[in-house]
Amino acid sequence: MLHFPVLLEESVDFLINELDGHYIDCTFGRGGHSKLILEKISSKGYLSSFDKDPEAYEFGLNFNNDNFKFVMIHLKTWTSILKMTVLMELFTI
Ligand SMILES: C[S@@+](CC[C@H](N)C(=O)[O-])C[C@H]1O[C@@H](n2cnc3c(N)ncnc32)[C@H](O)[C@@H]1O
Numbered sequence: 001m002l003h004f005p006v007l008l009e010e011s012v013d014f015l016i017n018e019l020d021g022h023y024i025d026c027t028f029g030r031g032g033h034s035k036l037i038l039e040k041i042s043s044k045g046y047l048s049s050f051d052k053d054p055e056a057y058e059f060g061l062n063f064n065n066d067n068f069k070f071v072m073i074h075l076k077t078w079t080s081i082l083k084m085t086v087l088m089e090l091f092t093i
Pocket residue numbers: 003005006026027028029030031032033034050051052053056073074075076
């Protein structure tokens with residue numbers, strides 16, 4: 001099934017205020033927003049994307065970008081949010 005990311009340009013333009021920044025996408029899905037974020041940030045920027053869905057993980061594997069990391073995780077508790085924060089620290093370059 002085709003997937004069209006919601007308010008793609010608008011949301012990403014609103015989000016990015018620092019081209020060298022570290023961004024997170026907590027609902028990677030099929031990666032529409034993540035792809036555009038990676039196109040917009042600089043080579044010093046970084047994107048960590050998360051999703052609970054194994055199919056999303058398969059899409060994440062196809063993102064071949066040194067400034068990107070996908071982690072399959074279910075964000076439902078403070079514990080998982082803490083894990084996400086630690087992972088972000090580990091992946092920051
Ligand atoms: C509408 S899709 C996101 C679309 C995405 N922005 C894109 O551009 O393709 C929503 C995604 O959120 C994920 N999701 C929903 N609740 C979640 C949770 N608690 N933890 C992790 N992922 C979650 C789902 O697995 C689904 O892939």
